[in-house]
Amino acid sequence: MIEYDDIERKMVLKLVYYGPAMSGKTTNLLQLHEQLQRNGRGDLMVLDTRDDRTIFFDLLPFFLVAPSGLKIKVKVYTVPGQVKHDATRKAVLQRADGVAFIADSQHRERASNVNSFSNLEDNLALVGLDIDTLPLVVQYNKRDLPDIVSEEEIHNSWQSTGIPVFCASALKGWGVVETFRRLVALTYARLDSRFLLEERHGLDRDAFVAGLVRPRAATGVGERGGEV
Numbered sequence: 001m002i003e004y005d006d007i008e009r010k011m012v013l014k015l016v017y018y019g020p021a022m023s024g025k026t027t028n029l030l031q032l033h034e035q036l037q038r039n040g041r042g043d044l045m046v047l048d049t050r051d052d053r054t055i056f057f058d059l060l061p062f063f064l065v066a067p068s069g070l071k072i073k074v075k076v077y078t079v080p081g082q083v084k085h086d087a088t089r090k091a092v093l094q095r096a097d098g099v100a101f102i103a104d105s106q107h108r109e110r111a112s113n114v115n116s117f118s119n120l121e122d123n124l125a126l127v128g129l130d131i132d133t134l135p136l137v138v139q140y141n142k143r144d145l146p147d148i149v150s151e152e153e154i155h156n157s158w159q160s161t162g163i164p165v166f167c168a169s170a171l172k173g174w175g176v177v178e179t180f181r182r183l184v185a186l187t188y189a190r191l192d193s194r195f196l197l198e199e200r201h202g203l204d205r206d207a208f209v210a211g212l213v214r215p216r217a218a219t220g221v222g223e224r225g226g227e228v
Contacts, residue, residue: 002097004195009070011195014095015183017078018120019102020112024141025078027170028102028179032076035177037214064211067202074212086119094127098135098187100179105140105148105167135186137164139179140228144169155228165228178226181213 003012017025064072079089093099101120103113124131140154151167158165164182168175188197188208197203 002191002194003095009068011070011072011191013072013074013097013187013191015074015076015098015100015187016092016096017076017100017102018089018093018116020104020109020116021080023102023104023109023113023116024168024170025102028100028139028141028168028176029076029078031170031173031176032180035173035215037216064208066197068200070197070201070203072211086123089119090123090127093123093129096124096127096129096134097190098183099124099137100183101136101138102170103138103140105142106145107147107149110149133190135183135190137166137179137183137186139166139168139175141168141170141175143167143175144172151228158228167226167228175226177213177215181209182227184209184212 004010017028019025064074066072077092079092099120101117103109103117121131124134138158140149142148154165154167164186166175166179166182168179170176185205185208188205191197191208192205195201197208198205
């Protein structure tokens with residue numbers, strides 16, 4: 001849930017990267033940290049568990065200021081993928097304003113993807129969030145590996161849901177910014193309907209997205225990533 005203080009003119013948003021263990025959630029955030037301009041993001045903090053990692057990635061505090069003076073801060077988290085850390089996953093999901101589900105493209109990980117997405121649905125319900133209205137994108141990561149599901153298969157599986165789906169290789173760096181950009185755009189739509197960002201604060205969607213997603217000079221890493 002968005003933290004909004006009209007008197008202090010501050011807004012804090014929380015985006016969560018969710019998915020099975022070793023699907024590339026951490027690598028996505030590492031790439032965002034590397035590919036976004038320094039003046040558009042903050043420091044990366046990693047909390048290691050014994051067998052997994054939870055990431056706290058804080059995009060520079062107050063790094064986006066609307067024409068009205070509203071200061072917007074975004075925090076991006078990952079959750080640990082292993083089932084034994086489910087309590088942590090629930091805690092991280094609380095008050096989330098958007099979710100990126102990171103799936104593993106390898107054939108052998110199909111069951112893990114299904115189980116993890118089902119777990120996401122369950123945990124969202126447990127923390128009082130509606131998956132049907134929450135901004136949500138799906139990324140099929142590890143497209144650089146052999147023995148992966150085809151784009152046609154991915155398209156057929158997700159087309160009816162209306163959820164945007166992206167192909168990526170977080171390790172190689174492509175598809176990462178595209179996934180994040182769409183999640184930010186979807187989050188704006190929800191924010192604007194509730195807080196009238198354009199009408200009251202002079203901040204339209206394009207300016208919101210451009211303010212949050214500031215890639216460094218083109219390196220070609222994003223050229224292969226795209227929506228399915």
